[in-house]
Amino acid sequence: MLSCRFHFPPFCINSCGEKVPSLQVGCGQQVWSSTDSLIKPHKFCRSSKNKSGNVFKAMPGTAAHHESDTRGMKIYLVSDVHTDHVENLEWIRNLSPTEYKQHTLILAGDVSDNLETFEITMKLLKEKFNNVFFVPGNHDLWCRREEDDVSDSLSKLEKLIETCRSIGVLTNPSNINGVWIVPILSWYHESFDREKDIDGYNIPSVQKACKDFSACKWPSPLDTSNDSIARHIDGLNDATLNTLPDLQHADCQVITFSHFLPRFELCPEKRMLLYPKLPKMIGSDWLEARVRRFHGERGSDTACHLFGHTHFAWDSTLEGIRYIQAPLAYPKERARMQNGAQKELPICIYDSDRGGLLQDPFPSRWSEYYRRNKREPDNQKLAPWVEHHYHHQKHHQIHVDI
Numbered sequence: 349m350l351s352c353r354f355h356f357p358p359f360c361i362n363s364c365g366e367k368v369p370s371l372q373v374g375c376g377q378q379v380w381s382s383t384d385s386l387i388k389p390h391k392f393c394r395s396s397k398n399k400s401g402n403v404f405k406a407m408p409g410t411a412a413h414h415e416s417d418t419r420g421m422k423i424y425l426v427s428d429v430h431t432d433h434v435e436n437l438e439w440i441r442n443l444s445p446t447e448y449k450q451h452t453l454i455l456a457g458d459v460s461d462n463l464e465t466f467e468i469t470m471k472l473l474k475e476k477f478n479n480v481f482f483v484p485g486n487h488d489l490w491c492r493r494e495e496d497d498v499s500d501s502l503s504k505l506e507k508l509i510e511t512c513r514s515i516g517v518l519t520n521p522s523n524i525n526g527v528w529i530v531p532i533l534s535w536y537h538e539s540f541d542r543e544k545d546i547d548g549y550n551i552p553s554v555q556k557a558c559k560d561f562s563a564c565k566w567p568s569p570l571d572t573s574n575d576s577i578a579r580h581i582d583g584l585n586d587a588t589l590n591t592l593p594d595l596q597h598a599d600c601q602v603i604t605f606s607h608f609l610p611r612f613e614l615c616p617e618k619r620m621l622l623y624p625k626l627p628k629m630i631g632s633d634w635l636e637a638r639v640r641r642f643h644g645e646r647g648s649d650t651a652c653h654l655f656g657h658t659h660f661a662w663d664s665t666l667e668g669i670r671y672i673q674a675p676l677a678y679p680k681e682r683a684r685m686q687n688g689a690q691k692e693l694p695i696c697i698y699d700s701d702r703g704g705l706l707q708d709p710f711p712s713r714w715s716e717y718y719r720r721n722k723r724e725p726d727n728q729k730l731a732p733w734v735e736h737h738y739h740h741q742k743h744h745q746i747h748v749d750i
């Protein structure tokens with residue numbers, strides 16, 4: 349028997365302005381758990397050897413390498429900062445001016461669709477952190493504003509990377525004190541979703557529900573009705589990733605990151621989601637292939653991939669790779685503790701003084717749920733809050749904003 353971990357009022361208004369059961373995330377998700385007890389830290393992903401001291405040199409012309417003192421080096425993670433929301437920009441302004449000064453931030457996409465806000469955010473972060481790594485998310489590639497002066501989402505991508513370069517934000521793989529940090533560009537495709545669809549309900553298509561389909565512009569022959577965008581954007585990685593040394597067999601810590609999901613198991617099952625077609629707009633099989641090229645088919649005890657996009661805090665290990673998401677998400681989601689995180693952001697994932705990759709999992713309600721419960725993709729019984737929505741809403745107008 350499942351029960352909600354937190355006692356919230358039974359209803360709240362979601363970001364679509366709809367009355368929905370509480371604990372729902374954005375327009376499509378809700379957090380529940382099989383236990384009311386607090387999450388207890390598990391021990392896993394222990395580093396068998398301290399690799400933090402090993403300096404692995406980049407090939408000339410491919411990536412920067414830094415060979416300075418590795419003592420006290422920390423790597424932090426946050427995604428989906430969405431600084432179009434003034435509260436989120438304030439959150440960044442209010443980050444300590446001193447605490448992170450020597451450290452590295454990995455920002456896993458979705459900063460702002462407004463180029464000016466994007467630049468302001470990145471400059472602020474660069475003042476706070478020694479190194480900032482970034483990959484663009486879907487919001488970053490929206491082309492809705494004339495002032496941004498971009499013809500399509502690919503030119504927006506180029507412009508973002510140029511902007512990052514001018515500020516000193518890293519978008520290419522780099523070796524930071526012996527730790528390889530590898531950004532991977534990606535885009536989602538519908539065929540990534542291989543679990544059974546929910547039948548019998550009038551669920552809007554992704555094209556209708558998701559703003560990306562109107563806010564992004566893709567040049568021909570790229571087409572939102574097939575996997576051409578996911579393939580094309582994956583191919584853009586070749587220039588930087590194919591020239592790297594063999595990191596899979598290198599004796600050093602490698603951290604890969606993307607905005608989108610490399611595995612569908614990193615998202616709750618459809619019956620749990622207010623928008624059950626969400627898995628069709630979140631991930632990429634080409635991304636998982638890239639990730640495995642760095643971490644190996646079987647992974648390792650230090651293999652780690654970071655991601656964002658769904659706004660679900662997550663920390664789980666699948667086939668030898670640890671996958672972590674730590675989203676800031678929207679102010680409304682935070683106010684209702686809807687993104688499932690129970691820890692202050694940004695989270696520290698690596699600390700050279702504590703043996704490298706930190707072992708304690710990032711407390712995240714959904715991945716905790718799946719540590720205790722198996723996925724049941726054939727189970728068509730909707731979670732109570734999803735059932736309530738589809739039985740009580742005459743018009744299933746859902747706008748998914750992630």
Ligand SMILES: [Fe+2]
Pocket residue numbers: 458485486487607656657658750
């Ligand atoms: Fe996103």
